[in-house]
Amino acid sequence: METKDNASGAWRPNELAAARQQINQIDDQIVKLLAQRFDAVTKVNEAKQSADLPVMDQGREDQVLDRVTNKDPNPETHVYMRQIFETIMKNSRDYQTHLTNTDSNH
Numbered sequence: 001m002e003t004k005d006n007a008s009g010a011w012r013p014n015e016l017a018a019a020r021q022q023i024n025q026i027d028d029q030i031v032k033l034l035a036q037r038f039d040a041v042t043k044v045n046e047a048k049q050s051a052d053l054p055v056m057d058q059g060r061e062d063q064v065l066d067r068v069t070n071k072d073p074n075p076e077t078h079v080y081m082r083q084i085f086e087t088i089m090k091n092s093r094d095y096q097t098h099l100t101n102t103d104s105n106h
C-alpha cells in the first residue's frame, strides 16, 4: 500500500478508498475465521458440559493471550492484540453460557 502522496503529505481520496477496501477484505476474512472459532467453541463447550467443567478457564485464557501476542510481529500493537483477544474470549464465554441456557437437554 502506498503512503502519503501529495505535497502536503495528506492521503488522496483514492488512496483512502483503497485502504478501506483492503480493510473490508481483511474484515471479511476475520468474520469467516471468527465464525470457525465460534464453531470450535461449541465443541469445547459440549466436552466441558459432559465433564461438568466450568465455562471459564483462566489458565487456558492466559495461554491463549501469551500465544497470540507473541505471534504479532509488531511489538507496538501487542497491547491491542491482547485486548482484542480478551474481548474474543469474553464473547466466547458469553456464547457458551447462551448455548448452555438454550440447550434442549437440560
Ligand SMILES: C=C(O[C@@H]1C=C(C(=O)O)C=C[C@H]1O)C(=O)O
Pocket (backbone or CB within 6 Å): 041, 044, 055, 056, 057, 058, 060, 061, 064, 088, 089, 092, 093
Ligand atoms: C473455549 C473455552 O472456554 C473459555 C473460552 C476460551 C476461548 O475462547 O479461547 C478459553 C478458555 C475458557 O475461558 C475453553 O475452555 O477452551
